[in-house]
Amino acid sequence: METVKFKRMAEGDKEDYVFLEEHERAAAASVCDRLYAGLMSLDSAESGYRVSRLEHSVQSATRAFRDGADEDWVIAALLHDIGDVYAPYNHDEFAAAVLRPYVREQCTWVVAHHGLFQRYYYAHHFGGDRNARKRHEGHPFYDDAVAFCERWDQASFDPDYESLPLESFRPMMESVFAREPYHPRVIATGVRRPLVDPQNAARRRSGE
Ligand SMILES: [Fe+2]
Numbered sequence: 181m182e183t184v185k186f187k188r189m190a191e192g193d194k195e196d197y198v199f200l201e202e203h204e205r206a207a208a209a210s211v212c213d214r215l216y217a218g219l220m221s222l223d224s225a226e227s228g229y230r231v232s233r234l235e236h237s238v239q240s241a242t243r244a245f246r247d248g249a250d251e252d253w254v255i256a257a258l259l260h261d262i263g264d265v266y267a268p269y270n271h272d273e274f275a276a277a278v279l280r281p282y283v284r285e286q287c288t289w290v291v292a293h294h295g296l297f298q299r300y301y302y303a304h305h306f307g308g309d310r311n312a313r314k315r316h317e318g319h320p321f322y323d324d325a326v327a328f329c330e331r332w333d334q335a336s337f338d339p340d341y342e343s344l345p346l347e348s349f350r351p352m353m354e355s356v357f358a359r360e361p362y363h364p365r366v367i368a369t370g371v372r373r374p375l376v377d378p379q380n381a382a383r384r385r386s387g388e
């Protein structure tokens with residue numbers, strides 16, 4: 181059997197759907213490859229910044245890595261703008277949807293809201309409210325979103341920064357996207373892990 185027999189889903193039988201389920205599982209397993217290709221395509225995306233969107237992404241991830249942040253944080257930083265080219269008006273939600281099954285709730289929440297939190301750095305130049313993020317004040321991950329933007333996102337437009345190569349993040353990406361999607365241990369509801377872990381940062385510095 182190379183394809184299903186049906187032309188309309190309503191005509192499919194059990195054999196068709198068992199066959200499809202196997203195909204879909206294999207396709208889901210290669211999501212990491214497609215996201216990696218998606219990141220590379222950010223290199224040619226339009227940008228008026230001094231670095232490409234790819235460099236911004238890799239620079240954010242490198243800063244997270246050098247801060248000693250764990251795998252969830254580093255991959256969240258690497259992919260936080262993956263939606264830029266597909267969802268220019270809600271790129272944060274797009275990236276959060278990609279990450280949600282595979283990383284801690286804390287990281288998904290921060291990525292989902294980073295667009296609003298980033299407005300702190302520029303909204304006032306357009307007569308906007310740079311403190312609009314305050315509507316989330318009191319949320320358990322509020323301070324994490326502030327730190328994510330301050331340390332990694334807004335800081336990563338520097339053409340002189342020495343980022344690690346994209347390839348060096350590939351094993352970490354593979355490990356995150358090989359996790360069992362939505363497993364309670366993966367989602368870790370309510371768990372907060374620090375963005376900065378000085379001991380881990382020192383360990384990584386000596387291995388870099
Ligand atoms: Fe963004």
Ligand SMILES: [Fe+2]
Nearest residue numbers: 236260261333
């Ligand atoms: Fe960004």
